[in-house]
Amino acid sequence: MESETMVCTTDQGTEEEPQYTHLDQNEFSHRRHKKQQEEDIVICECKYDEHDPESACGERCLNVLTSTECTPGYCPCGVYCKNQRFQKCEYAKTKLFKTECRGWGLIANENIKAGQFIIEYCGEVISWKEAKKRSQAYENEGIRDAFIIYLNASESIDATVKGSLARFINHSCQPNCETRKWNVLGEIRVGIFAKQDILVGTELAYDYNFEWYGGVKVRCLCGAPSCSGFLGAKSRGFQEDTYLWEDDDERYSVEKIPLYDSAEDEPSTRLFKNSSNSEFDGNRMIINVNVDSEHQLMSTALVVQSLDSDPMEGVVMEVKNEVSKETKLYSQDNQPAFLKKNAMISRIRSNTACRNYHIGSGSISNKRSKQGSNGRLKHFAQKQVDAKSVALLLASNEAQEEILKHEETRSDAATHLESLYNEIRPAIEEHERDNQDSVATSVAEKWIEACCLKLKTEFDLYSSIVRLVACTPRKESSQAKPSDSNIENEIKLLPN
Numbered sequence: 001m002e003s004e005t006m007v008c009t010t011d012q013g014t015e016e017e018p019q020y021t022h023l024d025q026n027e028f029s030h031r032r033h034k035k036q037q038e039e040d041i042v043i044c045e046c047k048y049d050e051h052d053p054e055s056a057c058g059e060r061c062l063n064v065l066t067s068t069e070c071t072p073g074y075c076p077c078g079v080y081c082k083n084q085r086f087q088k089c090e091y092a093k094t095k096l097f098k099t100e101c102r103g104w105g106l107i108a109n110e111n112i113k114a115g116q117f118i119i120e121y122c123g124e125v126i127s128w129k130e131a132k133k134r135s136q137a138y139e140n141e142g143i144r145d146a147f148i149i150y151l152n153a154s155e156s157i158d159a160t161v162k163g164s165l166a167r168f169i170n171h172s173c174q175p176n177c178e179t180r181k182w183n184v185l186g187e188i189r190v191g192i193f194a195k196q197d198i199l200v201g202t203e204l205a206y207d208y209n210f211e212w213y214g215g216v217k218v219r220c221l222c223g224a225p226s227c228s229g230f231l232g233a234k235s236r237g238f239q240e241d242t243y244l245w246e247d248d249d250e251r252y253s254v255e256k257i258p259l260y261d262s263a264e265d266e267p268s269t270r271l272f273k274n275s276s277n278s279e280f281d282g283n284r285m286i287i288n289v290n291v292d293s294e295h296q297l298m299s300t301a302l303v304v305q306s307l308d309s310d311p312m313e314g315v316v317m318e319v320k321n322e323v324s325k326e327t328k329l330y331s332q333d334n335q336p337a338f339l340k341k342n343a344m345i346s347r348i349r350s351n352t353a354c355r356n357y358h359i360g361s362g363s364i365s366n367k368r369s370k371q372g373s374n375g376r377l378k379h380f381a382q383k384q385v386d387a388k389s390v391a392l393l394l395a396s397n398e399a400q401e402e403i404l405k406h407e408e409t410r411s412d413a414a415t416h417l418e419s420l421y422n423e424i425r426p427a428i429e430e431h432e433r434d435n436q437d438s439v440a441t442s443v444a445e446k447w448i449e450a451c452c453l454k455l456k457t458e459f460d461l462y463s464s465i466v467r468l469v470a471c472t473p474r475k476e477s478s479q480a481k482p483s484d485s486n487i488e489n490e491i492k493l494l495p496n
């Protein structure tokens, strides 16, 4: 995206540079930097040939193909190895500039080639719990642009206070850059790469791929012809909220969407009056930044390898070379927090589905599964048989007991599953939408076991009902107790 396409481009004013501590590499506050074990080092098969510049770990290098940097001292190309770009900080020349309405931005200070590594997104590597805490604190402090990037299921990079220049790169719906994850000496690191040739003086931008979950809607000022209008406009949460849920198919008019314009200090209150308070009830806006990539990471050393499954809306999750995704969270606290400044958390992920971070109270999964916009309940097609009513229809005591026994077992299994859910709720909600792929394996196994058990008990109950209803005499209607009179020989269906 050329800078000319921006609605607001540059302001070459003399405003003071932003305050932050510059980092050239990630800082680890909650754990030690991993030390690569010798058995984890992958040695490529490249051979340096002075007549072929690509020979020393170019595009065909096995490590490059798996987005893994070569380990110094082990690469057969020695000092000629070109696959240590993160380690050697081989950044493109960039320059900080002040945009008119999107705060600071970064421009190319030299021509950059498509695919070129531009800069690493550095910051403090923190646990997701710490990320949650910090995001809340930033929000309370009125820090508007807090950048916490999702690194993997358990860690994030926070560049709010300390970071590299990458923290200043703005979002565009038609980006000229993308983020990719690389395995560097056993640690996953995030880089910004050029998606296309970029001319000197052009603003750098990548698609944050915001995922919206509620609260204020932030107007996107990227100015691209294909701009989706709002940060997160393409996300499921935003679309579900913007369309009426199911009774009809009217769109909310755009006038009803409360706006937050990043050019303004405070969110606009103009439209707030039109919207229901429920939009600001502590829900937060969660923003994903999708990171395009070329190939899937294949190295066994990569933690992101297992996270490459489900596609997310608006993002084609092709198997690509370097894998990453960013998530941003723009949060809005409880009333009257709408008037507060807002914190945004951005997270970078692997090339996987939309495992979004939910920071806030309550279960998004529950909220989202049960109700759409306006708090209306979604009607579920799935029903359960009312086993007790069925049992009462049957003449035989044994048949009744059998059904009631199965029903009890089913109910126990359901209760057990529910209590397990509470145990793993934080991990699930971190990733939203009942996505459990980042839950610890042992917990996931317990969960799967409990799900299977519940399904089995349901199967046993229903098969028993079918068999008994088909083969056992029914009670005469005169035999039915008064309290059974409403049964009227029907199998009742209960809402699930």
Ligand SMILES: C[S@@+](CC[C@H](N)C(=O)[O-])C[C@H]1O[C@@H](n2cnc3c(N)ncnc32)[C@H](O)[C@@H]1O
Residues within 6 Å of the ligand: 101, 102, 103, 104, 105, 144, 145, 146, 147, 167, 168, 169, 170, 171, 172, 219, 220, 221, 222, 262, 344, 346
């Ligand atoms: C990762 S920061 C980018 C650097 C930021 N502009 C600064 O001054 O520090 C993200 C923030 O920049 C602003 N921003 C980035 N891209 C934007 C866009 N396309 N439209 C509106 N605001 C944007 C938003 O306020 C967002 O919180």
